[in-house]
Amino acid sequence: MDLFSMVHLLLLSMGETDLHSVKSGPYNANCIRYSLVKLLGLSRYDDDVCVSRWQRSGKVPGGDHQYIDVVNYNNGNSERVIIDIDFRSHFKIARAVDSYDRILHSLPVVYVGSLTQFKQLLHLMVEAARSSLRQNSMLFPSWRSLAYLQAKWYSDTTLASILLLAISNAKDI
Secondary structure, eight states: OOHHHHHHHHHHHHOHHHHHTGGGOHHHHHHHHHHHHHHHHHTTOEEEEEEEEEOOBTTBOOEEEEEEEEEEEETTEEEEEEEETTOGGGGOOTTOOHHHHHHHHHSOSSEEEEHHHHHHHHHHHHHHHHHHHHHTTOOOOGGGSHHHHHHHHHSOEEEHHHHHHHHHHHHHO
């Protein structure tokens, strides 16, 4: 079974109620991320929850973000795969024009895909947001910039599962 199908089945098994409550707080989103990592790990995927943190730099505000990073080994090759359980919400903007809304709603709620495809989507969404905001005579905020979005997924990452493993090992002592 391919990774996309596996993630889809795992999310379905978690129940619709759990997935709709992702937005109700970080605790639920964290539980879903860690459950996915655990279940994918049991299926022999090399995966971890990654926490990216970045400092303010110029006009780009600082922040942090969590996502799942998977190294998918296929026929002797490895490919980095990103899983973001609330992907579409990162691109919502105020007073979007219809064309932007159509693009936004074509994005998956849960993103599972290669880093190359991911980079292309980021470029597309930044340009679409810039165009939509321009059509409404609105300024393009720094937290919609490509630099800010790249910082969410490309900055130095800390593998959160290392911390989780250390905590669980400490409980066993």
